[in-house]
Amino acid sequence: MRLDIFVLILGYVLSQFYRAFLAVLAPVLDREIGVTATDLATSSGLWFFSFAVMQIPVGIALDRIGPRVTASVLLAAGGAGGAAIFALAQGPLAIHGAMVLIGIGCSPVLMACYFIFARVYTPAVFGTLAGMVIGFGSLGNIAGSAPLAMLVDAIGWRASLFGLAATTLAVAAALALVVRDPERVTAEGGARGSLLDLLRLPGFWAILPLMAVAYAPAASIRGLWAGPMLSDLYDADTARIGTATLAMGLAMVAGNFAYGPLDRLFGTRKWVVFWGNALAAVALGTLALNPDSGFWSVTALFAALGLLGSSFPAIMAHGRAFFPPHLIGRGVTFLNMFGIGGAGILQFGSGAVFGAAAQGAPGSGAYSVLMAFFLAPLLIGLVVYLLSRETPH
Numbered sequence: 001m002r003l004d005i006f007v008l009i010l011g012y013v014l015s016q017f018y019r020a021f022l023a024v025l026a027p028v029l030d031r032e033i034g035v036t037a038t039d040l041a042t043s044s045g046l047w048f049f050s051f052a053v054m055q056i057p058v059g060i061a062l063d064r065i066g067p068r069v070t071a072s073v074l075l076a077a078g079g080a081g082g083a084a085i086f087a088l089a090q091g092p093l094a095i096h097g098a099m100v101l102i103g104i105g106c107s108p109v110l111m112a113c114y115f116i117f118a119r120v121y122t123p124a125v126f127g128t129l130a131g132m133v134i135g136f137g138s139l140g141n142i143a144g145s146a147p148l149a150m151l152v153d154a155i156g157w158r159a160s161l162f163g164l165a166a167t168t169l170a171v172a173a174a175l176a177l178v179v180r181d182p183e184r185v186t187a188e189g190g191a192r193g194s195l196l197d198l199l200r201l202p203g204f205w206a207i208l209p210l211m212a213v214a215y216a217p218a219a220s221i222r223g224l225w226a227g228p229m230l231s232d233l234y235d236a237d238t239a240r241i242g243t244a245t246l247a248m249g250l251a252m253v254a255g256n257f258a259y260g261p262l263d264r265l266f267g268t269r270k271w272v273v274f275w276g277n278a279l280a281a282v283a284l285g286t287l288a289l290n291p292d293s294g295f296w297s298v299t300a301l302f303a304a305l306g307l308l309g310s311s312f313p314a315i316m317a318h319g320r321a322f323f324p325p326h327l328i329g330r331g332v333t334f335l336n337m338f339g340i341g342g343a344g345i346l347q348f349g350s351g352a353v354f355g356a357a358a359q360g361a362p363g364s365g366a367y368s369v370l371m372a373f374f375l376a377p378l379l380i381g382l383v384v385y386l387l388s389r390e391t392p393h
Helices: 003-020 022-033 037-053 055-064 067-087 092-106 109-120 123-137 139-143 146-155 157-178 195-199 205-214 216-234 238-266 270-289 295-308 312-320 325-360 364-385
Strands: none
Touching: 003 037, 003 067, 003 092, 003 109, 003 123, 003 139, 003 157, 003 216, 022 037, 022 146, 022 157, 022 216, 022 238, 037 055, 037 092, 037 216, 037 325, 055 067, 055 109, 055 325, 067 092, 067 109, 067 157, 109 123, 109 312, 109 325, 123 139, 123 238, 123 312, 139 146, 139 238, 146 157, 146 238, 195 325, 205 216, 205 270, 205 312, 205 325, 205 364, 216 238, 216 270, 216 295, 216 325, 216 364, 238 270, 238 295, 238 312, 270 295, 270 312, 270 364, 312 325, 325 364
16 A cells, blocks of 8 residues: 555544544533534534535645645644644534534545545546545544543543544644655646536436435434434443444444445446445334334444445445546545535434424434434435446446
8 A cells, every 4th residue: 555545544534533423422512511412413514514615625626736735734724723622612612613624624635545546546446445445444433432432531522632633733744744646637728627527427417416315324323313312212321322333333344345346246336336325225214213123223223324325435436437537636526525515414404303303202203203304315316316327437
């Protein structure tokens, strides 16, 4: 593995950690500074929103400046700075601001890696490499479960966040030192191209709705709602929540590795993505029907959703195969904007939906409504995805 790819993966480990750690911190933040689960839904949604908004400028920067400066500067300023503000927070407003900054800081890391893959390696192996990065990067998802719970119990959440700020700054410095920018390319005649050129690609637009909704259920439940749900329905403490989210995190790691080579194994990207997400919808529907089926049963369904819902690299590989070389940076970030933006919008909405449902149907009924809220757009995305074209490679 190239050293710069290794360091980019470390950056992505941090990105995965920051999008998932709020579920474990939910009880202590509520107890110490009055930050509720609804507040955290907003904070988590702001992380995804800021991350998504940054994808267009990040894509332009990757094509015109290169991944080294783009990734290192944003991770240092946004990621490390946001973690430090989080450590000093005294209420929801500071948490919201910190998560916005952290989202900005994390926004270029994975796409910088994908940009290098797309420019250096053949499209045939892009899905495998993309899945590998997310698989290894999902160690951050795992670190944000039981290990974080143990660290918080040992030194407190503020000291833990200060340590994360220092770690993030160190990784950003390493990116500035070791990342190598690929040779720049332009279209014939020197044209730089635009996002409209991407939307003109036949069949590409039908990939976007599923990209917008496929990642959201697993990300939202793992990163936010697993903690409150297990605490409310099963009186689970931090340690038990950490165990359940660890199981889901491990399943998501396995899913990212598994999806990568399946396109070559079955000779299709489209149908691997479709059937994987269809089975994820089955797991989500079962959770909607039986949210109170037992702690371990719910944990198993969380894990199934994590495994089957980790199709992000496979959808990315499906879309990437259509991009000409001079639009790769903007192409992969445009897809990522839909993936992260959709997750952010659904997380924003999930707080309001759950709050309304809890008033009319408290307890397990509210969580049934919440799971159905994530299920409906996934089913719509699957229907539209049927109109997409198989990749040309």
